[in-house]
Amino acid sequence: MKRLLDLALALMAAVILAIPLFFVVLAVRMTSPGPALYWSDRVGRNNSVFRMPKFRSMRIDTPAVATHLLENPAQWLTPIGSFLRKSSLDELPQLWSIFRGDMSFVGPRPALFNQHDLIALRTEKGVHSLLPGLTGWAQINGRDELPIPQKVALDEEYLQRRSLAFDIRIIWLTFWRVVRRDGVAH
Known part of the structure; x- marks a missing residue:
């Protein structure tokens, strides 16, 4: 049931957002050198690594580490990178990962391949x-501001409470957090 909901929502979102996605691609390409998409190695179900697309919000020479580990993350942002992140538009290409079955709409956010502390604690x-997931219980309860143990505790709570009703609640709360730009560091 969850997979069918994911596919239906992803298809509906792709159709509704096709034109805005096109304009984001143009904006990224026109404001900085390099491709519009950044493919990041992420840790998925059962710790398997998959390639997750995002609209590129950082320069092409940015080190491949979590943003919070960069000394001055703002120096690496493209001219529209801050806007893409605050509006969460950089996340929209992850619809592709949902279509492929690498991600769901709701679940713990995929860790970077080199976030060993997060991966170990989740395991x-x-x-x-x-x-x-594209969004999750930890995302709506702090997003970038949460320390790893608290993030994993919320992920574990989602594991225990997951249901269709809980997923719908998380999607609804995500919409409001994005509109209000709550919990976005950069």
């Missing part, structure tokens, strides 16, 4: 068995 708590 210890059983969270690694979930399909990662």
